Amino acid sequence: MYMEDKEKYIGVMDSGIGGLTVLKQLLNIRPQEKYLYFGDTKNLPYGEKSKEELIKIVKEIFDFFETQNVKAVVLACNTSSATAYEELKDNYSFKIYPLIQVVSKCVTLDKNLKRIGIMATQATVDSKKYTQELKKGNPDIEVFEQACPMWVPIIEKKLTDYDKNTAITQYLDKVLEFNPQKIILGCTHYPYLLDKLSQYADENLFINPAKIFAQYIIEDLRHKNLLSEQNNGYVKYFASHNPQEFEKTAEIFLKLKSHPELVEL
Ligand code: DGL
Secondary structure, three states, X not given: OOXXXXXXXXXXXXXXXXXXXXXXXHXXXXXXXXXXXXXXXXXXXXXXXXXXXXXXXXHHHHHHHHOOOEEEEEEOOHHHHHHOHHHHOOOXXXXXXXXXXXXXXXXXXXXXXXEEEEEEOHHHHHHOHHHHHHHHHOOOOEEEEEEOOOHHHHHHHOOOHHHHHHHHHHHHHHHHHOOOOEEEEEOOOHHHHHHHHOOOOOHHHEEOOHHHHHHHHHHHHHHOOOOOOOOOOEEEEEEOOOHHHHHHHHOOOOOOOOOOEEOOO
């Protein structure tokens, strides 16, 4: 059946529940759209994988979206924006929104920002993508990138307060020494730790990119005349491993209104 582009889905992907922080903002701004959320729980965590592995994985997810009538795909994942976006962006019929590239462009509109700290996964930090993209927007900006490899496992496995406190100060202290004006939470899972982080530093120091990113995407789709004209929005969820557990863990960000379906990659 022919489907008008406007009425197609918006695909959203992440390694697990992190991308739900972005989906939540998309739903706040534009609940009338139809969304497909893909949590790649089989390959979690992305942050410890090589660029080659991540390109292969993200390609499989894009190939899945290609079969699903999507008008756009949101990389609600810093790690795949850093490692796989450039390699795959020209191979698909849908528009792709990469988190780091979009958020860096928006953040550097404020020319008073000269010192930015980044807290992200190992793969994102190794790619230096945030530094490159922020410098494109403002060549004078200084960037300090800190990998926080313990954070995604802590969030996905909901570890104890003791584990959280030590893991938080271990990475945060290094970023605070750089004396940043702002710290970007450069992994979509990290906003979950905001309560804890704000026990050690001013909450206003942290940027959760989800809102800026979602606003940009919806404005861009509006500009391209690709927003749905109907009012029957909903979300379909997919997970590549153990959808029941995904649904349970997801609750820390969003109560899912439908059960996720298993899609084997
Ligand atoms: N939430 C993802 C990100 O923004 C990936 C985290 C991971 O799986 O390591 O980078």
